[in-house]
Amino acid sequence: MTLVDAIRFPGTYSGVRWSRFGRRWVSPLLLLALWELGGRTGVIPARVLAAPSAVAATFWGMVASGELPSNLGVSFLRVAAGLAIGVAIGTALALTAGLSRLGEDAIDPPVQMLRTLPVLALSPLFIVWFGIDETPKIALIALAVTFPIYLNLFSGIRSVDPKLIEAARSFGVRGFDLIRQVILPGALPSFLLGLRFALAVAVLVLVVAEQINAQAGLGYLINNARDFLRTDIIVVCLVIYALLGLGADGLVRAIERRALAWRPSFLKA
Amino acid sequence: MSHPAVRPTSVSKPSADAAIGLPTVEVKGFHRRFGDVVVLQDLDLRIEQGEFVALLGRSGSGKTTLLRTLAGLDSAEGQSVRTPSARAVVFQEPRLLPWKSVWRNVTLGLAGGDPRARAEAALGEVGLDHRANVWPRTLSGGEAQRVALARALVREPRLLLLDEPFASLDALTRIRMHDLVLSLWRRHAPAVLIVTHDVDEAITLADRVLVLDGGRIAAEERIDLPRPREVGAGFQAIRRRLLGALGVEHAAPGEPRAAAPPPLVPFPVREVQA
Ligand SMILES: Nc1ncnc2c1ncn2[C@@H]1O[C@H](COP(=O)(O)OP(=O)(O)OP(=O)(O)O)[C@@H](O)[C@H]1O
């Protein structure tokens, strides 16, 4: 069997899948080509939407000049800091509320009330409190992240199968060991689900928070570009935002594959 | 302080109780109620060392309640309930922690010794040493229940408590499990209390079959048939008497077993709002 045969006859199923996979790329590429054509012929003026080739050129220029990496770095640090703080607070609150009735009664009611607030509506208040530098941006992201982490981890802790807990108890697993060996691993899938929500909302809040008088970051680039009608730069930044979201999702998936290797959905792979 | 590994050669270990011939379980005048519902009342129970006892009773008669008390899962404060501290439970479902490998499930809560070696020895006894490293979710129902047995046995219990352990297994697997449980019982000689709905299972396995009814032990059958037990005249006579005690007078051999028990907590009935 030659290499060509192996490629041409890779088994009916994967053959079909590959051709479908290929087919699904046709329409996006066609749209891209139309967009480019519209740009070149002047049907779509650059001040409405820059052509893909112009966007690509701008992208390389911004990378080469260091403008994009440095601003991306600033945005990335904001998300990372907000996430770290929000995940830490959400986890601490959920553990306290999830592991004790007293903690639940103290923590759950205010959190449930606060979470009905649209976080972004708090930005004026945060500006009054924290000024206009990094602090309000990071605080907004942290706050937005806290809720999905808290809600998912709390419900995860509470929905660990009581039969498993009872069985472990009957075999002498108690106290801290019970939390470490039974309750936390049982709540981990919910936590990771919350983490996925948290990453998505972190990027979302980043976009808005960066519009607050930023001196650097992707939002700053977009604001500047808007003032000079540079749609090419705006599109570059939008693509970067999308990639950030994708990367975040991929990160959680990778964590899940490792940490939840025992789950049936991963066992088959 | 490390236990010897579970090995075929170890027979009943001598203990202080054995020397003076105390029973493994002794319950006197036990009562248990949930709210206004009295489930167990004035119940006496005695299980000798190494004795294999089966507990029958209709659904809701309190079998699980009694077993949970003996297991120490429900407190029996202020009542006369004597059980050994070395006891282990096998539940109706395997209740393995899905995020721990099979062998770590077996050694759950064990301290000291060489846990891996002990787990492997116990898994070997139930024929699953080759599955020591896999995740519990990859096991079949019968395999998972064998792991649960290994997890109980690795603790060298003096009292082994089984609550309908084979109820969800198919008939063939169930027969294999009976043989396995009997051989493990002979080897380790714990006292066994098995709760079951299956009269034939009770007669096949036990030295003594108890029927729980009206909150107390309402009937008792000593089974002196030699093992392995075949369905013969003696077997059928015992079965008839037990079925009578259970209120099933005319069931012929091979009659389908009682249907699944109703859920313990009734679904809250509410007005449907228009
Ligand atoms: N935690 C509880 N709270 C209230 N009632 C309970 C509780 N546990 C058991 N009961 C009641 O006690 C009675 C006996 O229950 P138990 O589970 O011991 O029955 P069982 O003999 O094991 O039944 P089955 O054969 O269906 O398993 C039932 O009426 C049940 O509703």
Ligand SMILES: [Mg+2]
């Ligand atoms: Mg029961």
